[in-house]
Amino acid sequence: MFSTEKDKEKAVLIALITPKQTEEQTREYLAELEFLAETAGVETVKSFTQRLERPDLNTFLGKGRFEDVMAYVIDQGIDMIICDDDLSGRQIRNMESAFQERKKEVKIIDRSLLILNIFSMRAQTTQARTQIELAQQQYILPRLTRMWSHLSRQRGGVGMRGPGEKELETDKRLANDRIAFLKDKLAKIDRMAVTQRKNRDQMVRVALVGYTNVGKSTLMRRLAKAEVFAENKLFATVDSTVRKVTLDNIPFLLTDTVGFIRKLPTTLIEAFKSTLDEVREADILLHVVDVSHPGHEEQIQVVNQILAEIGAANKPIILVFNKIDLFRPSPEMEFEAQEGDFSPIDFLKNSYLDSEKPKAVFISAEQKENLEELRTALLELVKQRHYQIFPNSEFLEA
Numbered sequence: 001m002f003s004t005e006k007d008k009e010k011a012v013l014i015a016l017i018t019p020k021q022t023e024e025q026t027r028e029y030l031a032e033l034e035f036l037a038e039t040a041g042v043e044t045v046k047s048f049t050q051r052l053e054r055p056d057l058n059t060f061l062g063k064g065r066f067e068d069v070m071a072y073v074i075d076q077g078i079d080m081i082i083c084d085d086d087l088s089g090r091q092i093r094n095m096e097s098a099f100q101e102r103k104k105e106v107k108i109i110d111r112s113l114l115i116l117n118i119f120s121m122r123a124q125t126t127q128a129r130t131q132i133e134l135a136q137q138q139y140i141l142p143r144l145t146r147m148w149s150h151l152s153r154q155r156g157g158v159g160m161r162g163p164g165e166k167e168l169e170t171d172k173r174l175a176n177d178r179i180a181f182l183k184d185k186l187a188k189i190d191r192m193a194v195t196q197r198k199n200r201d202q203m204v205r206v207a208l209v210g211y212t213n214v215g216k217s218t219l220m221r222r223l224a225k226a227e228v229f230a231e232n233k234l235f236a237t238v239d240s241t242v243r244k245v246t247l248d249n250i251p252f253l254l255t256d257t258v259g260f261i262r263k264l265p266t267t268l269i270e271a272f273k274s275t276l277d278e279v280r281e282a283d284i285l286l287h288v289v290d291v292s293h294p295g296h297e298e299q300i301q302v303v304n305q306i307l308a309e310i311g312a313a314n315k316p317i318i319l320v321f322n323k324i325d326l327f328r329p330s331p332e333m334e335f336e337a338q339e340g341d342f343s344p345i346d347f348l349k350n351s352y353l354d355s356e357k358p359k360a361v362f363i364s365a366e367q368k369e370n371l372e373e374l375r376t377a378l379l380e381l382v383k384q385r386h387y388q389i390f391p392n393s394e395f396l397e398a
């Protein structure tokens with residue numbers, strides 16, 4: 001059976017404009033949240049925002065604004081409210097019970113839970129599945145309410161009527177047991193993975209990192225000539241893939257990894273520690289950027305910050321500006337480029353190369369543009385690293 005537009009669940013999104021988060025940022029975050037919802041098969045009908053110093057402790061939005069949302073949700077038969085920031089147990093409970101008083105069942109979730117659900121839909125390997133279930137359980141535990149309760153027992157879906165207070169206590173105990181079990185299982189898987197990584201041949205390791213949907217898997221396919229799943233959805237890749245690649249007779253290992261995103265749930269970063277070990281243990285990073293995305297500067301910052309968090313910030317790195325085929329310069333950039341008789345992409349290159357240190361290349365993985373320049377830059381780094389880590393290797397002299 002195919003699902004049609006009609007049985008898609010409908011959502012409204014809520015977000016704040018605060019002294020720390022400008023209106024423009026909020027708009028961009030909401031666009032991303034809508035893309036996340038779409039990836040999970042949920043249709044966004046409307047977004048509500050409000051200017052506030054900080055979230056309301058009881059209803060996230062202020063009381064009056066929340067009343068507006070309630071009226072709209074009830075009137076339009078909306079199934080779900082998705083909040084762009086993490087909700088506390090108290091906020092979820094308060095919002096749920098406000099709807100219950102009006103005899104309406106609405107699912108109230110947040111960006112983190114949505115991301116966790118998408119990850120759990122996508123995970124293939126036992127390791128990724130276990131990591132994600134652990135992250136979900138840990139995220140849900142402090143937020144167990146009637147509505148969220150079934151989430152801890154039944155993976156995947158969202159919604160339905162929850163249990164009473166007594167069952168809630170039982171559920172908390174069950175969730176704690178489950179968390180202990182999953183941690184134990186992961187520890188065993190990790191020990192195996194460490195051995196596997198140690199047993200890999202003496203080869204330089206290169207990891208593709210970057211924001212979600214920037215084209216990492218597409219580039220992996222180009223470089224490794226391997227079939228890797230790529231899709232215009234967020235988090236197409238949740239498991240990491242390793243391939244042996246040979247450039248100019250020099251073999252190295254190339255890893256495709258899970259994409260990063262802003263406001264990535266901390267429990268998820270925690271749970272993904274071992275997948276991210278591939279990044280931490282890499283010798284070289286290819287940081288892929290979607291240069292056609294208006295928010296790519298901020299995306300670079302988000303990725304750099306997560307790299308720092310996992311202790312992978314100080315590696316040789318190539319910044320790969322991808323999707324140059326889609327790049328459209330801003331009017332100002334266009335004007336300045338014309339003045340200087342540059343093409344907009346040259347303008348972008350110059351402005352970038354002037355200011356920053358890491359090597360940058362501009363490519364289109366999909367249109368196969370400029371891949372040679374990337375291969376050359378990568379090969380140079382791989383050779384350098386190879387001699388550094390395997391000074392006695394005879395391999396290159398052959």
Ligand SMILES: Nc1nc2c(ncn2[C@@H]2O[C@H](COP(=O)(O)OP(=O)(O)OP(=O)(O)O)[C@@H](O)[C@H]2O)c(=O)[nH]1
Pocket residue numbers: 210211212213214215216217218219229230231232233234235236237238258259260322323324325326363364365366367
């Ligand atoms: N126009 C254009 N599209 C591209 C290019 N590279 C990748 N894409 C498209 O961008 C989308 C995302 O590509 P993926 O390779 O799945 O991106 P990813 O970084 O692996 O994404 P996640 O695994 O979700 O983090 C796909 O629809 C690709 O076809 C490019 O150079 N130009």
Ligand SMILES: [Mg+2]
Pocket residue numbers: 216217218229230236237256257
């Ligand atoms: Mg991918």
